[in-house]
Amino acid sequence: MAQDAKPTRHNRTITVDCHNEATFFALLSDGKAFIEFVLAFFLALGFQLLHKPSCSAGGSLTLHSHYARIRLGGLTIWRLQCPTCKAVFTVLPHFVLRYRTMRPDVARDALLATHGGLSLAWCATIGHSSSMALYRVICAFGQHSWVTVLTQCGLPLPTYILADEKHSRCLTEKVYLPTIVNGRTLWHLGYSASTSAVAFTESYGEFQRASLAHEPSYQGGAP
Amino acid sequence: MSFNARPLRMSRRTRGGRPDRWLRQHDQKYASAVSAGAPGFVPAPRPQQASGHADRRLSLSTPGVAHALPRSAVPMSPAEKLAGGGALGQRLRRFVDHITATGGEEHGERGRHWFEEKKSGWYAVLEDPQMPAMSTSLDQAHNAMDRKVFAMQGCHHPGGSPAALLTGLAHVDTLIPSQRRAKNAALCGVEVEGGRVPPSDWMLNLQILTSGGYRHAPEPPHH
Numbered sequence: 001m002a003q004d005a006k007p008t009r010h011n012r013t014i015t016v017d018c019h020n021e022a023t024f025f026a027l028l029s030d031g032k033a034f035i036e037f038v039l040a041f042f043l044a045l046g047f048q049l050l051h052k053p054s055c056s057a058g059g060s061l062t063l064h065s066h067y068a069r070i071r072l073g074g075l076t077i078w079r080l081q082c083p084t085c086k087a088v089f090t091v092l093p094h095f096v097l098r099y100r101t102m103r104p105d106v107a108r109d110a111l112l113a114t115h116g117g118l119s120l121a122w123c124a125t126i127g128h129s130s131s132m133a134l135y136r137v138i139c140a141f142g143q144h145s146w147v148t149v150l151t152q153c154g155l156p157l158p159t160y161i162l163a164d165e166k167h168s169r170c171l172t173e174k175v176y177l178p179t180i181v182n183g184r185t186l187w188h189l190g191y192s193a194s195t196s197a198v199a200f201t202e203s204y205g206e207f208q209r210a211s212l213a214h215e216p217s218y219q220g221g222a223p
Numbered sequence: 224m225s226f227n228a229r230p231l232r233m234s235r236r237t238r239g240g241r242p243d244r245w246l247r248q249h250d251q252k253y254a255s256a257v258s259a260g261a262p263g264f265v266p267a268p269r270p271q272q273a274s275g276h277a278d279r280r281l282s283l284s285t286p287g288v289a290h291a292l293p294r295s296a297v298p299m300s301p302a303e304k305l306a307g308g309g310a311l312g313q314r315l316r317r318f319v320d321h322i323t324a325t326g327g328e329e330h331g332e333r334g335r336h337w338f339e340e341k342k343s344g345w346y347a348v349l350e351d352p353q354m355p356a357m358s359t360s361l362d363q364a365h366n367a368m369d370r371k372v373f374a375m376q377g378c379h380h381p382g383g384s385p386a387a388l389l390t391g392l393a394h395v396d397t398l399i400p401s402q403r404r405a406k407n408a409a410l411c412g413v414e415v416e417g418g419r420v421p422p423s424d425w426m427l428n429l430q431i432l433t434s435g436g437y438r439h440a441p442e443p444p445h446h
Contacts, residue, residue: 011435017427045421045431048440089436094427098434108426111395139384142391144433149394152432152439153418170385177389184402184412186393191386 012050012087016041017094024093028076031063035080038091047152055085064088071101098140102133110134146187147210157211157218158182165192165200178203394433398425 016038018024027034039061042049049061064081068074075096080089097104110123114134124131151157158180166177173193178200180188190203211218323331397412398420407415411428414420420428431437 013434014436015427015430015434017422017431042437045437046419046440047421047437050436050438092434094430097430104426104430111426111429112399114392115395115399115401135383135388138391138395139387140391141394141429141433142384142387142389144390144394144435146390146393146397149432150397150413150418152437153413153420154439155413155416155418175385182416184415185397185418186412189386189389189393191389 010050010087013090013092013098014038014042014049015092015094015098021093021095024095028078034078034091035061035063038080046154049082049089050087051082052085052087055082055087061089069096072096097137100133100137100140102129102137107134107137111138114138145206145210146185146189147207147214150185150187151214155185157215158187161187163188163204165195176200180204180207394429398428398432400425 018027018037027037060083061080062083064079066076066078068076075093077096078091080091081087082089092098095104097107100107106127106129110127110129111134113123113126114120118126120131120134124134127134147157161180161182163178163180166179168175168177176192176195176199178188178190178192179186188204188207190200190206192199192203319331319334322334400409400411400414402408402410402412402415411420411425421431422428
Protein backbone atom coordinates (compact mmCIF):
# COMPACT_ATOMS: atom_id res chain seq x y z
CA MET A 1 0.00 0.00 0.00
CA ALA A 2 1.44 3.28 -1.04
CA GLN A 3 1.83 5.78 1.72
CA ASP A 4 1.53 9.48 1.26
CA ALA A 5 4.81 11.20 1.98
CA LYS A 6 4.46 13.35 5.05
CA PRO A 7 5.68 16.89 4.59
CA THR A 8 8.85 17.65 6.49
CA ARG A 9 8.14 19.53 9.65
CA HIS A 10 10.07 22.71 10.13
CA ASN A 11 12.27 22.92 13.17
CA ARG A 12 10.72 25.71 15.22
CA THR A 13 12.49 25.07 18.48
CA ILE A 14 13.50 28.20 20.35
CA THR A 15 16.06 28.21 23.12
CA VAL A 16 15.40 30.71 25.87
CA ASP A 17 17.92 31.89 28.45
CA CYS A 18 16.20 31.71 31.84
CA HIS A 19 19.36 32.61 33.79
CA ASN A 20 18.80 29.69 36.15
CA GLU A 21 16.61 26.65 36.45
CA ALA A 22 14.57 28.07 39.34
CA THR A 23 13.35 30.92 37.14
CA PHE A 24 12.19 28.51 34.48
CA PHE A 25 10.31 26.33 36.95
CA ALA A 26 8.70 29.40 38.47
CA LEU A 27 7.57 30.57 35.04
CA LEU A 28 5.99 27.21 34.29
CA SER A 29 3.30 27.84 36.85
CA ASP A 30 2.21 31.09 35.22
CA GLY A 31 1.37 30.75 31.54
CA LYS A 32 0.92 34.46 30.87
CA ALA A 33 4.23 35.33 32.50
CA PHE A 34 5.88 32.53 30.54
CA ILE A 35 4.69 33.91 27.21
CA GLU A 36 5.71 37.43 28.13
CA PHE A 37 9.12 36.20 29.18
CA VAL A 38 9.64 34.41 25.87
CA LEU A 39 8.47 37.42 23.89
CA ALA A 40 10.74 39.75 25.84
CA PHE A 41 13.67 37.41 25.37
CA PHE A 42 13.66 37.16 21.60
CA LEU A 43 12.74 40.80 21.13
CA ALA A 44 15.73 41.75 23.27
CA LEU A 45 17.92 39.66 20.99
CA GLY A 46 16.58 41.43 17.94
CA PHE A 47 15.13 38.23 16.57
CA GLN A 48 11.78 37.25 15.16
CA LEU A 49 10.10 33.89 15.28
CA LEU A 50 10.05 31.78 12.18
CA HIS A 51 6.39 31.92 11.30
CA LYS A 52 4.89 30.36 8.25
CA PRO A 53 5.38 32.38 5.07
CA SER A 54 1.70 33.21 4.89
CA CYS A 55 1.71 34.79 8.34
CA SER A 56 1.57 38.53 8.33
CA ALA A 57 0.86 39.19 11.97
CA GLY A 58 3.48 37.32 13.96
CA GLY A 59 2.94 39.35 17.08
CA SER A 60 1.17 37.25 19.62
CA LEU A 61 1.56 33.76 20.97
CA THR A 62 -0.69 31.45 22.89
CA LEU A 63 0.01 28.39 24.97
CA HIS A 64 -0.47 25.38 22.77
CA SER A 65 0.45 22.29 24.73
CA HIS A 66 3.08 20.87 26.96
CA TYR A 67 4.72 17.55 27.57
CA ALA A 68 7.06 16.03 30.09
CA ARG A 69 10.47 14.83 28.93
CA ILE A 70 11.08 11.66 30.89
CA ARG A 71 14.76 11.40 30.09
CA LEU A 72 15.30 14.80 31.66
CA GLY A 73 13.62 13.88 34.89
CA GLY A 74 10.11 14.77 33.79
CA LEU A 75 10.99 18.30 32.71
CA THR A 76 7.98 20.15 31.34
CA ILE A 77 8.41 21.51 27.81
CA TRP A 78 5.91 24.12 26.72
CA ARG A 79 4.85 24.70 23.14
CA LEU A 80 3.55 28.05 21.96
CA GLN A 81 1.42 28.70 18.93
CA CYS A 82 0.89 31.66 16.67
CA PRO A 83 -2.88 32.16 16.45
CA THR A 84 -2.61 33.48 12.91
CA CYS A 85 -0.49 30.94 11.05
CA LYS A 86 -0.81 28.13 13.59
CA ALA A 87 2.94 27.61 13.65
CA VAL A 88 3.98 25.86 16.86
CA PHE A 89 7.19 26.73 18.66
CA THR A 90 8.79 24.44 21.22
CA VAL A 91 10.42 26.42 24.00
CA LEU A 92 13.56 24.87 25.40
CA PRO A 93 15.25 26.33 28.45
CA HIS A 94 18.95 27.07 28.17
CA PHE A 95 19.91 24.10 30.29
CA VAL A 96 18.50 21.58 27.81
CA LEU A 97 19.84 20.49 24.43
CA ARG A 98 17.29 19.46 21.83
CA TYR A 99 16.80 15.69 21.75
CA ARG A 100 19.85 15.20 24.02
CA THR A 101 20.25 14.20 27.60
CA MET A 102 23.70 15.75 27.77
CA ARG A 103 23.64 18.98 29.69
CA PRO A 104 24.89 22.09 27.91
CA ASP A 105 27.58 22.76 30.51
CA VAL A 106 29.01 19.30 29.89
CA ALA A 107 28.79 19.83 26.14
CA ARG A 108 30.39 23.23 26.58
CA ASP A 109 33.47 21.83 28.32
CA ALA A 110 33.77 19.01 25.82
CA LEU A 111 33.42 21.32 22.82
CA LEU A 112 35.95 23.70 24.26
CA ALA A 113 38.39 20.84 24.68
CA THR A 114 37.64 19.70 21.15
CA HIS A 115 38.29 23.17 19.87
CA GLY A 116 41.60 23.09 21.69
CA GLY A 117 42.63 19.99 19.81
CA LEU A 118 41.72 17.20 22.19
CA SER A 119 40.25 14.12 20.57
CA LEU A 120 36.56 13.34 20.84
CA ALA A 121 37.40 10.31 22.95
CA TRP A 122 39.36 12.35 25.48
CA CYS A 123 36.80 15.13 25.47
CA ALA A 124 34.11 12.61 26.28
CA THR A 125 36.26 11.12 29.01
CA ILE A 126 36.77 14.39 30.84
CA GLY A 127 33.06 15.10 30.51
CA HIS A 128 32.06 11.68 31.86
CA SER A 129 30.22 11.00 28.65
CA SER A 130 30.71 8.91 25.54
CA SER A 131 32.41 10.00 22.37
CA MET A 132 29.35 8.97 20.36
CA ALA A 133 27.15 11.26 22.45
CA LEU A 134 29.52 14.13 21.81
CA TYR A 135 29.66 13.22 18.14
CA ARG A 136 25.89 13.40 17.95
CA VAL A 137 25.75 16.73 19.73
CA ILE A 138 28.20 18.22 17.25
CA CYS A 139 26.29 16.71 14.33
CA ALA A 140 23.08 18.20 15.70
CA PHE A 141 24.65 21.65 15.66
CA GLY A 142 25.91 20.90 12.17
CA GLN A 143 22.41 20.41 10.78
CA HIS A 144 22.08 24.17 10.47
CA SER A 145 23.65 25.91 7.51
CA TRP A 146 26.14 28.71 7.84
CA VAL A 147 24.00 31.11 5.91
CA THR A 148 21.19 30.66 8.44
CA VAL A 149 23.42 31.00 11.46
CA LEU A 150 25.61 33.84 10.27
CA THR A 151 22.81 35.96 8.88
CA GLN A 152 21.07 35.68 12.24
CA CYS A 153 24.13 37.40 13.66
CA GLY A 154 23.53 40.33 11.35
CA LEU A 155 26.30 39.48 8.92
CA PRO A 156 25.47 40.34 5.32
CA LEU A 157 26.03 37.73 2.68
CA PRO A 158 29.63 38.03 1.52
CA THR A 159 30.35 40.08 -1.55
CA TYR A 160 33.79 38.60 -1.97
CA ILE A 161 34.71 35.07 -1.10
CA LEU A 162 37.68 32.80 -1.16
CA ALA A 163 37.03 29.21 -2.05
CA ASP A 164 39.36 26.29 -2.03
CA GLU A 165 39.41 22.57 -1.41
CA LYS A 166 41.37 21.02 1.36
CA HIS A 167 42.83 17.65 0.59
CA SER A 168 42.65 15.47 3.63
CA ARG A 169 42.19 11.93 4.74
CA CYS A 170 39.39 10.16 6.50
CA LEU A 171 40.97 6.99 7.84
CA THR A 172 42.54 5.55 4.69
CA GLU A 173 40.43 7.40 2.15
CA LYS A 174 41.40 10.63 0.52
CA VAL A 175 38.70 13.25 0.87
CA TYR A 176 38.26 16.87 -0.09
CA LEU A 177 36.70 19.70 1.85
CA PRO A 178 35.38 22.45 -0.43
CA THR A 179 35.47 25.57 1.67
CA ILE A 180 34.25 29.12 1.27
CA VAL A 181 35.47 31.80 3.62
CA ASN A 182 35.10 35.51 3.90
CA GLY A 183 37.52 37.03 6.34
CA ARG A 184 37.36 35.15 9.59
CA THR A 185 34.05 33.46 8.98
CA LEU A 186 33.43 30.21 7.20
CA TRP A 187 30.44 30.29 4.86
CA HIS A 188 30.63 26.78 3.55
CA LEU A 189 32.46 23.59 4.38
CA GLY A 190 31.59 20.59 2.30
CA TYR A 191 32.79 17.03 2.22
CA SER A 192 33.50 15.16 -0.95
CA ALA A 193 35.17 11.87 -1.69
CA SER A 194 35.49 12.83 -5.33
CA THR A 195 37.93 15.31 -6.78
CA SER A 196 35.86 16.07 -9.86
CA ALA A 197 34.86 19.60 -10.71
CA VAL A 198 31.24 18.42 -10.75
CA ALA A 199 31.44 17.34 -7.12
CA PHE A 200 33.05 20.60 -6.08
CA THR A 201 30.57 22.65 -8.04
CA GLU A 202 27.75 20.75 -6.40
CA SER A 203 29.24 21.39 -2.99
CA TYR A 204 29.70 25.09 -3.63
CA GLY A 205 26.20 25.14 -5.05
CA GLU A 206 24.87 24.42 -1.56
CA PHE A 207 26.14 27.80 -0.46
CA GLN A 208 24.70 29.37 -3.56
CA ARG A 209 21.28 27.82 -2.97
CA ALA A 210 21.25 28.75 0.70
CA SER A 211 22.24 32.31 -0.14
CA LEU A 212 19.61 32.67 -2.81
CA ALA A 213 16.98 31.23 -0.50
CA HIS A 214 17.93 33.85 2.07
CA GLU A 215 18.22 36.70 -0.39
CA PRO A 216 16.92 36.07 -3.91
CA SER A 217 18.75 39.07 -5.29
CA TYR A 218 22.11 37.91 -3.98
CA GLN A 219 24.88 38.48 -6.50
CA GLY A 220 27.82 37.49 -4.34
CA GLY A 221 30.92 36.35 -6.05
CA ALA A 222 30.37 38.57 -9.05
CA PRO A 223 32.13 41.92 -9.05
CA MET B 224 26.14 34.45 -9.07
CA SER B 225 28.85 32.71 -10.96
CA PHE B 226 30.89 29.98 -9.42
CA ASN B 227 32.87 29.17 -12.51
CA ALA B 228 36.58 29.53 -12.48
CA ARG B 229 37.43 33.03 -13.43
CA PRO B 230 40.60 34.62 -14.66
CA LEU B 231 42.52 35.74 -11.65
CA ARG B 232 44.04 39.14 -11.74
CA MET B 233 46.97 40.55 -9.97
CA SER B 234 46.37 42.30 -6.73
CA ARG B 235 48.47 45.24 -5.68
CA ARG B 236 46.96 45.60 -2.32
CA THR B 237 49.07 47.37 0.25
CA ARG B 238 49.21 46.38 3.85
CA GLY B 239 50.12 48.91 6.47
CA GLY B 240 51.18 51.35 3.82
CA ARG B 241 53.68 48.88 2.44
CA PRO B 242 53.19 47.21 -0.90
CA ASP B 243 52.79 43.50 -1.01
CA ARG B 244 56.36 42.37 -1.06
CA TRP B 245 55.88 39.52 -3.46
CA LEU B 246 54.10 41.34 -6.22
CA ARG B 247 55.39 43.55 -8.96
CA GLN B 248 54.54 47.15 -8.24
CA HIS B 249 53.04 49.54 -10.73
CA ASP B 250 56.22 51.54 -11.04
CA GLN B 251 58.36 48.50 -11.63
CA LYS B 252 59.10 47.27 -15.08
CA TYR B 253 59.88 43.74 -13.99
CA ALA B 254 58.65 41.68 -11.16
CA SER B 255 62.07 40.46 -10.23
CA ALA B 256 65.30 42.36 -10.29
CA VAL B 257 67.30 39.19 -10.04
CA SER B 258 69.18 38.75 -13.27
CA ALA B 259 67.84 36.26 -15.75
CA GLY B 260 71.17 34.54 -15.85
CA ALA B 261 70.99 33.61 -12.22
CA PRO B 262 67.42 32.52 -11.58
CA GLY B 263 66.64 32.07 -7.96
CA PHE B 264 70.01 33.42 -6.83
CA VAL B 265 69.73 35.73 -3.88
CA PRO B 266 72.63 37.72 -2.47
CA ALA B 267 73.92 36.32 0.76
CA PRO B 268 72.39 37.85 3.88
CA ARG B 269 74.37 40.04 6.19
CA PRO B 270 75.53 38.30 9.37
CA GLN B 271 72.89 39.93 11.55
CA GLN B 272 70.23 38.80 9.12
CA ALA B 273 71.35 35.26 8.83
CA SER B 274 68.69 33.84 11.11
CA GLY B 275 65.05 32.96 10.51
CA HIS B 276 63.68 35.76 8.35
CA ALA B 277 66.90 36.81 6.70
CA ASP B 278 65.77 36.23 3.16
CA ARG B 279 62.55 38.12 3.58
CA ARG B 280 64.20 41.11 5.22
CA LEU B 281 66.79 41.25 2.52
CA SER B 282 64.27 41.19 -0.25
CA LEU B 283 62.36 44.03 1.36
CA SER B 284 64.99 46.44 2.39
CA THR B 285 67.87 46.04 0.01
CA PRO B 286 67.58 48.30 -3.04
CA GLY B 287 67.67 46.43 -6.29
CA VAL B 288 66.58 43.16 -4.85
CA ALA B 289 63.27 41.85 -6.04
CA HIS B 290 59.97 42.63 -4.42
CA ALA B 291 58.52 39.75 -6.29
CA LEU B 292 60.92 36.92 -5.94
CA PRO B 293 59.46 33.58 -6.88
CA ARG B 294 58.69 31.68 -3.74
CA SER B 295 60.90 28.86 -4.79
CA ALA B 296 63.87 31.19 -4.61
CA VAL B 297 63.19 32.18 -1.03
CA PRO B 298 62.84 29.48 1.57
CA MET B 299 59.87 30.05 3.83
CA SER B 300 60.41 30.29 7.53
CA PRO B 301 58.23 28.18 9.81
CA ALA B 302 56.45 31.33 10.96
CA GLU B 303 55.68 32.25 7.40
CA LYS B 304 54.33 28.80 6.76
CA LEU B 305 52.17 29.09 9.83
CA ALA B 306 50.88 32.41 8.58
CA GLY B 307 49.59 30.73 5.50
CA GLY B 308 52.05 32.38 3.16
CA GLY B 309 52.54 29.16 1.32
CA ALA B 310 48.97 28.73 0.13
CA LEU B 311 49.03 26.88 -3.15
CA GLY B 312 46.36 29.07 -4.71
CA GLN B 313 48.20 32.24 -3.87
CA ARG B 314 51.49 30.83 -5.04
CA LEU B 315 49.99 29.77 -8.35
CA ARG B 316 48.42 33.16 -8.78
CA ARG B 317 51.69 34.90 -8.13
CA PHE B 318 53.37 32.56 -10.52
CA VAL B 319 50.94 33.59 -13.24
CA ASP B 320 51.50 37.23 -12.37
CA HIS B 321 55.20 36.64 -12.66
CA ILE B 322 54.76 35.12 -16.11
CA THR B 323 52.59 38.04 -17.19
CA ALA B 324 55.16 40.53 -16.00
CA THR B 325 58.12 38.85 -17.55
CA GLY B 326 56.74 37.07 -20.58
CA GLY B 327 53.89 39.30 -21.59
CA GLU B 328 50.12 39.15 -21.51
CA GLU B 329 49.85 36.28 -23.97
CA HIS B 330 52.03 33.99 -21.92
CA GLY B 331 50.30 35.14 -18.79
CA GLU B 332 46.94 34.22 -20.26
CA ARG B 333 48.21 30.77 -21.14
CA GLY B 334 49.51 30.40 -17.62
CA ARG B 335 46.14 31.47 -16.30
CA HIS B 336 44.38 28.82 -18.34
CA TRP B 337 46.81 26.23 -17.10
CA PHE B 338 46.19 27.41 -13.56
CA GLU B 339 42.43 27.09 -13.94
CA GLU B 340 42.74 23.57 -15.23
CA LYS B 341 45.30 22.68 -12.61
CA LYS B 342 43.11 23.79 -9.77
CA SER B 343 39.64 24.05 -11.11
CA GLY B 344 37.93 24.56 -7.79
CA TRP B 345 40.04 27.47 -6.63
CA TYR B 346 38.06 30.62 -6.98
CA ALA B 347 39.01 34.00 -5.79
CA VAL B 348 36.67 36.79 -6.63
CA LEU B 349 38.91 39.68 -7.10
CA GLU B 350 38.45 43.36 -6.78
CA ASP B 351 41.55 45.11 -5.69
CA PRO B 352 40.27 47.20 -2.78
CA GLN B 353 38.56 44.36 -0.97
CA MET B 354 40.33 41.24 -1.95
CA PRO B 355 42.24 39.64 0.88
CA ALA B 356 45.93 39.82 0.22
CA MET B 357 46.47 36.28 1.41
CA SER B 358 44.28 33.30 2.05
CA THR B 359 45.42 33.10 5.64
CA SER B 360 41.98 32.62 7.08
CA LEU B 361 41.21 29.94 4.53
CA ASP B 362 44.39 28.11 5.36
CA GLN B 363 43.73 28.48 9.04
CA ALA B 364 40.25 27.08 8.65
CA HIS B 365 41.52 24.18 6.60
CA ASN B 366 44.30 23.36 8.97
CA ALA B 367 42.00 23.60 11.95
CA MET B 368 39.55 21.21 10.33
CA ASP B 369 42.37 18.88 9.45
CA ARG B 370 43.72 18.85 12.97
CA LYS B 371 40.43 18.58 14.74
CA VAL B 372 38.60 16.15 12.57
CA PHE B 373 40.80 13.89 10.60
CA ALA B 374 43.74 13.64 12.92
CA MET B 375 41.85 12.58 15.98
CA GLN B 376 40.45 9.31 17.07
CA GLY B 377 36.89 8.35 17.65
CA CYS B 378 35.11 10.46 15.07
CA HIS B 379 34.96 8.07 12.14
CA HIS B 380 31.54 6.62 12.64
CA PRO B 381 30.59 4.29 9.77
CA GLY B 382 27.00 5.48 9.68
CA GLY B 383 27.76 9.05 10.61
CA SER B 384 27.73 12.20 8.60
CA PRO B 385 31.17 13.75 8.19
CA ALA B 386 29.61 16.82 6.61
CA ALA B 387 27.36 17.44 9.62
CA LEU B 388 30.25 16.86 11.99
CA LEU B 389 32.42 19.28 10.08
CA THR B 390 29.69 21.86 10.00
CA GLY B 391 29.09 21.51 13.72
CA LEU B 392 32.78 21.83 14.49
CA ALA B 393 33.03 24.85 12.24
CA HIS B 394 30.07 26.49 14.04
CA VAL B 395 31.96 25.99 17.28
CA ASP B 396 35.11 27.37 15.72
CA THR B 397 33.27 30.45 14.50
CA LEU B 398 31.48 31.19 17.74
CA ILE B 399 34.15 30.49 20.34
CA PRO B 400 35.93 33.74 21.24
CA SER B 401 39.38 32.57 20.33
CA GLN B 402 40.96 35.60 18.75
CA ARG B 403 44.37 36.24 20.21
CA ARG B 404 45.45 39.38 18.44
CA ALA B 405 45.14 42.52 20.52
CA LYS B 406 42.79 44.22 18.10
CA ASN B 407 40.24 41.41 18.26
CA ALA B 408 41.10 39.89 21.59
CA ALA B 409 38.40 37.71 23.08
CA LEU B 410 36.12 38.12 20.10
CA CYS B 411 34.65 35.32 18.07
CA GLY B 412 34.86 35.13 14.30
CA VAL B 413 31.41 36.58 13.83
CA GLU B 414 32.26 39.63 15.93
CA VAL B 415 35.52 40.13 14.08
CA GLU B 416 33.57 40.38 10.84
CA GLY B 417 31.15 42.90 12.30
CA GLY B 418 28.35 40.59 13.31
CA ARG B 419 26.53 40.61 16.60
CA VAL B 420 26.14 37.55 18.76
CA PRO B 421 23.13 37.53 21.08
CA PRO B 422 24.56 37.02 24.59
CA SER B 423 28.16 36.92 25.70
CA ASP B 424 28.19 33.18 26.38
CA TRP B 425 29.34 31.33 23.27
CA MET B 426 27.61 28.07 24.21
CA LEU B 427 24.34 29.87 24.66
CA ASN B 428 24.91 31.59 21.33
CA LEU B 429 25.43 28.22 19.73
CA GLN B 430 22.21 26.93 21.25
CA ILE B 431 20.20 29.98 20.26
CA LEU B 432 21.57 30.34 16.75
CA THR B 433 21.06 26.66 15.96
CA SER B 434 17.60 26.55 17.50
CA GLY B 435 15.76 26.72 14.22
CA GLY B 436 12.82 28.79 15.39
CA TYR B 437 14.45 32.19 15.20
CA ARG B 438 15.20 34.43 12.31
CA HIS B 439 17.04 37.70 12.15
CA ALA B 440 14.87 40.80 12.26
CA PRO B 441 16.35 43.45 9.98
CA GLU B 442 16.63 46.86 11.54
CA PRO B 443 14.15 49.40 10.23
CA PRO B 444 15.68 52.06 8.00
CA HIS B 445 16.71 55.24 9.77
CA HIS B 446 15.24 58.46 8.50
